[in-house]
Amino acid sequence: MSTTWAEWYGDSMEGTDPYFWASKLHFSISELSFYNYPYLFGYLFSQGVYAQREQKGESFYPDYVALLRDTGSHLAEDVVFKHMNKDLTQAEFWEQGMQSLSMKVDEFEALLNEIGR
Numbered sequence: 001m002s003t004t005w006a007e008w009y010g011d012s013m014e015g016t017d018p019y020f021w022a023s024k025l026h027f028s029i030s031e032l033s034f035y036n037y038p039y040l041f042g043y044l045f046s047q048g049v050y051a052q053r054e055q056k057g058e059s060f061y062p063d064y065v066a067l068l069r070d071t072g073s074h075l076a077e078d079v080v081f082k083h084m085n086k087d088l089t090q091a092e093f094w095e096q097g098m099q100s101l102s103m104k105v106d107e108f109e110a111l112l113n114e115i116g117r
Contacts, residue, residue, distance in 0.1 A: 045076065047097030052084050054100070 005016040067083040
C-alpha cells in the first residue's frame with residue numbers, strides 16, 4: 001500500500017498510512033453490497049445518460065433538465081423512459097453507457113503503451 005501510495009501521490013503528501021486499506025473495510029465486505037450499490041448505480045446511470053447526450057446532441061438539454069427535475073420524485077425507470085424514451089430494464093441503456101467507459105479504458109491503455117508500461 002505504501003509503495004502504491006508513494007507512486008500515486010509522490011511528494012504531494014507527507015508520509016503514507018500503510019493501514020489505510022484497513023480503515024475502509026466496507027469496500028471489500030461482500031455482505032455490505034447495499035453500501036456500494038447506490039454509487040455504482042449512480043455512476044452507470046450517469047454514463048447511460050451521457051451516452052444519450054452523445055446521440056441527441058443539442059436536443060438533449062431540455063430533456064436532461066426535465067430528467068433532473070423529476071429524479072427526486074419519480075423512479076429512475078420512469079424518469080428515463082419519460083425523458084429519454086429508454087427502458088432501464090433492458091440492457092441497451094446500460095451497454096451504451098459502458099461503451100464510453102470502454103473507449104476510455106482503450107485510450108488509457110494506449111497511453112500506457114506509449115510510455116512503455
